[in-house]
Amino acid sequence: MRKIFSVLLVLALFVGVFSLNVMAQNSDMRVALVLSGFLGDQSFNDSSYEGLKRAQEEYGFELKVLESGVSSEWEQNLIAMASAGYDLVVANTTQFQQIVKNNAPMFPDTKFALIDGVVDLPNVVSAVFAQNEGSFLAGAAAAMFTQHDEIEGVNKDKIIGWVGGMDIPVLHDFLVGYKQGAKYIDPETKVLVSFAGTFNDPVKGKELTLSQYDQGADIVMNVASGTGNGILEAANETPHYAIGVDMNQDGIYPGAILTSMLKRMDQATYLIAKSVAEGNYEGGRTIKMDLSNGGVSLTDMSVMQEALGDKFPEEILTRIQELTEKVKNGEIEVDSYEGFQRN
Amino acid sequence: MGDLGLIINLNLLRATLRMSTPIALAAMGLVITEQAAITNIGIEGIMLIGAFVAVAVSYFTGSWVLGILSSVAAGVVVALFMAVIHLKFKADVFVAGIAINLFAIEFTRFLLRNIFNTAGSFYDPNIVPIPSITIPIIDKIPVLGTLLSGFKLTDYLGIILVFVTYFILYKTVWGLRIRFVGIHPLSAETGGVHVNIKKYQAMILSGIFGGLAGAHLSLGYTRQFIENMTNGRGFIGVAAMYFGGVTPINTWFASLFFGFTEALGNNLQTFGLPSQFMLMIPYIATVVAITIGMIRKQKREKNNLL
Numbered sequence: 201m202r203k204i205f206s207v208l209l210v211l212a213l214f215v216g217v218f219s220l221n222v223m224a225q226n227s228d229m230r231v232a233l234v235l236s237g238f239l240g241d242q243s244f245n246d247s248s249y250e251g252l253k254r255a256q257e258e259y260g261f262e263l264k265v266l267e268s269g270v271s272s273e274w275e276q277n278l279i280a281m282a283s284a285g286y287d288l289v290v291a292n293t294t295q296f297q298q299i300v301k302n303n304a305p306m307f308p309d310t311k312f313a314l315i316d317g318v319v320d321l322p323n324v325v326s327a328v329f330a331q332n333e334g335s336f337l338a339g340a341a342a343a344m345f346t347q348h349d350e351i352e353g354v355n356k357d358k359i360i361g362w363v364g365g366m367d368i369p370v371l372h373d374f375l376v377g378y379k380q381g382a383k384y385i386d387p388e389t390k391v392l393v394s395f396a397g398t399f400n401d402p403v404k405g406k407e408l409t410l411s412q413y414d415q416g417a418d419i420v421m422n423v424a425s426g427t428g429n430g431i432l433e434a435a436n437e438t439p440h441y442a443i444g445v446d447m448n449q450d451g452i453y454p455g456a457i458l459t460s461m462l463k464r465m466d467q468a469t470y471l472i473a474k475s476v477a478e479g480n481y482e483g484g485r486t487i488k489m490d491l492s493n494g495g496v497s498l499t500d501m502s503v504m505q506e507a508l509g510d511k512f513p514e515e516i517l518t519r520i521q522e523l524t525e526k527v528k529n530g531e532i533e534v535d536s537y538e539g540f541q542r543n
Numbered sequence: 544m545g546d547l548g549l550i551i552n553l554n555l556l557r558a559t560l561r562m563s564t565p566i567a568l569a570a571m572g573l574v575i576t577e578q579a580a581i582t583n584i585g586i587e588g589i590m591l592i593g594a595f596v597a598v599a600v601s602y603f604t605g606s607w608v609l610g611i612l613s614s615v616a617a618g619v620v621v622a623l624f625m626a627v628i629h630l631k632f633k634a635d636v637f638v639a640g641i642a643i644n645l646f647a648i649e650f651t652r653f654l655l656r657n658i659f660n661t662a663g664s665f666y667d668p669n670i671v672p673i674p675s676i677t678i679p680i681i682d683k684i685p686v687l688g689t690l691l692s693g694f695k696l697t698d699y700l701g702i703i704l705v706f707v708t709y710f711i712l713y714k715t716v717w718g719l720r721i722r723f724v725g726i727h728p729l730s731a732e733t734g735g736v737h738v739n740i741k742k743y744q745a746m747i748l749s750g751i752f753g754g755l756a757g758a759h760l761s762l763g764y765t766r767q768f769i770e771n772m773t774n775g776r777g778f779i780g781v782a783a784m785y786f787g788g789v790t791p792i793n794t795w796f797a798s799l800f801f802g803f804t805e806a807l808g809n810n811l812q813t814f815g816l817p818s819q820f821m822l823m824i825p826y827i828a829t830v831v832a833i834t835i836g837m838i839r840k841q842k843r844e845k846n847n848l849l
Contacts, residue, residue, distance in 0.1 A: 237663075238652075238662050238663035238770060239661070239662035239663050240655075240661045240662040240663020240664045240665070240770075241663050241664065242664070245663070246663075267662065267663075269770070269771070361813075367818055367819060392813050392814075392815075393813075393815070393818075394809070394812045394813050394818065395812070395818035395822070396822075397818065397819075397822040398774065400663075400769055400770060400771060400772070400774070401769075401772070401774045402664075402765050402767060402769050402772065403562075403565075403760065403764055403765055403772070403774070404774070406764075406765060407558060407561070407562065407805070407806070407809050408809050408812070408813065410554075410558065411554075411558065411806075411809040411810050411812075411813045412813050414549075414552070414554045414810075414813075415549045415810070415813050415814065416549075426663060426664055426769050426770075429664055429666060429765075429767055429769065430765055433765055433766065433767070
């Protein structure tokens with residue numbers, strides 16, 4: 201009995217330690233990325249990871265990633281990394297806000313970074329994104345696109361769609377901007393909204409998207425991480441269209457995805473890791489990533505341009521350019537969701 | 544009327560069928576084992592492993608047929624493993640099922656990382672999906688075409704298998720014996736039926752169904768693998784099985800009912816009703832259905848004892 205127990209213990213240890221472990225020789229700096237989800241979402245988590253990898257290539261530190269889809273494990277993972285003496289612990293997504301707030305004071309020597317949320321503590325750097333500004337452009341692009349009924353799969357109705365993962369404040373911040381952008385182009389544009397209630401059910405995402413197409417939408421924006429893979433697939437299997445999110449998803453199904461709203465988590469994590477490596481990490485501040493500093497943006501739509509050829513409505517590109525300038529210089533003020541604490 | 548037409552229309556029925564297929568396939572496997580007195584909740588894990596194997600094999604061989612076959616084979620292996628634990632080593636099948644479900648989530652994650660060097664999700668243009676079937680003449684008929692044509696091969700297969708399951712259970716000697724084993728194993732044994740062998744065979748069949756359900760999910764319904772992509776559909780299959788009174792045809796109707804509630808919830812949400820409540824619909828329906836199913840099960844067991 202005792203033997204079995206000890207074998208089990210050893211196994212448990214192995215499983216516990218099992219995670220992405222990349223070693224580098226020329227630095228003893230150690231960085232941990234704690235996720236409220238998994239890598240491979242082609243979206244939020246992957247982007248943050250990419251930024252850290254880029255910094256790792258330059259500065260050569262040890263990088264460890266802890267993934268978990270179970271919310272009760274997120275806090276444990278964060279504490280484990282801080283207790284293990286990691287120099288920088290990056291907590292990815294807004295869902296870590298309270299966790300970082302509660303635990304950062306207990307590890308004054310550990311540097312924390314919170315992506316997509318704000319905690320005002322001396323050893324935390326926060327990065328927030330103006331996803332409402334990016335979504336504003338996406339909504340505007342969708343509203344213009346839905347008027348081009350000469351394009352295959354675009355109907356006469358001025359209806360566009362939006363499918364989100366879980367119903368959380370940051371997603372509403374996307375939604376507010378998306379709606380405002382659509383209405384800015386044409387106040388008559390109707391926006392269909394659905395939430396899948398989960399970030400990892402592509403089947404649900406696909407069905408919700410098909411339902412929106414069915415109710416007259418011809419282009420649907422994906423804000424749903426893993427669930428979103430189903431949204432893009434729906435666009436690919438029907439004559440209709442989708443808009444990607446977080447990373448450049450245009451090329452996943454060329455010709456089905458008009459553009460992607462880029463949220464440069466990679467830029468934020470890169471900058472923070474860089475500051476730690478160069479010794480100029482400055483806690484207690486908030487990095488604001490918005491349209492003006494390239495923290496959010498739309499893709500150049502070149503994939504769609506190629507797919508549609510002459511039919512591609514060039515005016516979308518010029519109008520988006522125009523709107524980008526207007527948002528940057530404050531001529532257009534994009535609303536944000538009141539329940540989302542940006543400051 | 545215009546608004547109602549947006550919610551209740553032919554496409555709602557199409558979505559209902561699409562969403563019921565994975566549930567129905569899992570539930571058929573469950574009906575067979577339940578008839579042999581094994582509640583195989585491990586079907587969820589079998590589906591998940593099947594979904595992974597189907598995508599992996601289709602990716603490497605470029606053949607969805609091989610994808611389905613390997614998924615079925617994997618399903619059978621896992622089901623047999625459970626059967627050995629349960630029948631030979633006398634473990635509680637419920638515990639074994641939970642173990643398999645937990646194992647499947649971590650095991651597929653492990654394979655994803657080690658075979659494809661990715662985490663979370665895997666999709667690739669090289670994954671060859673299960674084809675859609677366009678029924679030649681019916682396709683052109685307005686309403687029937689929308690209702691019957693253009694589904695995935697496995698959607699049709701699922702419906703056929705409902706009737707095959709019915710035939711096996713109620714029209715063959717083998718089915719009679721399976722039911723005999725389930726109702727009263729001692730008399731079955733006395734009557735010269737090898738109870739354990741029958742139970743093994745029932746588990747093998749449920750592995751086949753679970754593998755098919757998984758392959759349909761990852762190669763038919765979508766064309767990708769995502770961690771934990773079954774998302775409780777196997778469990779809904781358990782609910783459907785009880786709600787359908789552990790008979791194939793009624794269980795199929797129960798699966799359609801669950802598919803319908805989810806499809807309706809989706810359409811209502813898109814229409815503008817609050818997502819929180821619309822997302823609840825399938826689960827409320829499940830709770831209600833499983834309650835009704837359990838009451839019926841108790842009644843049936845009472846009758847069996849008399």
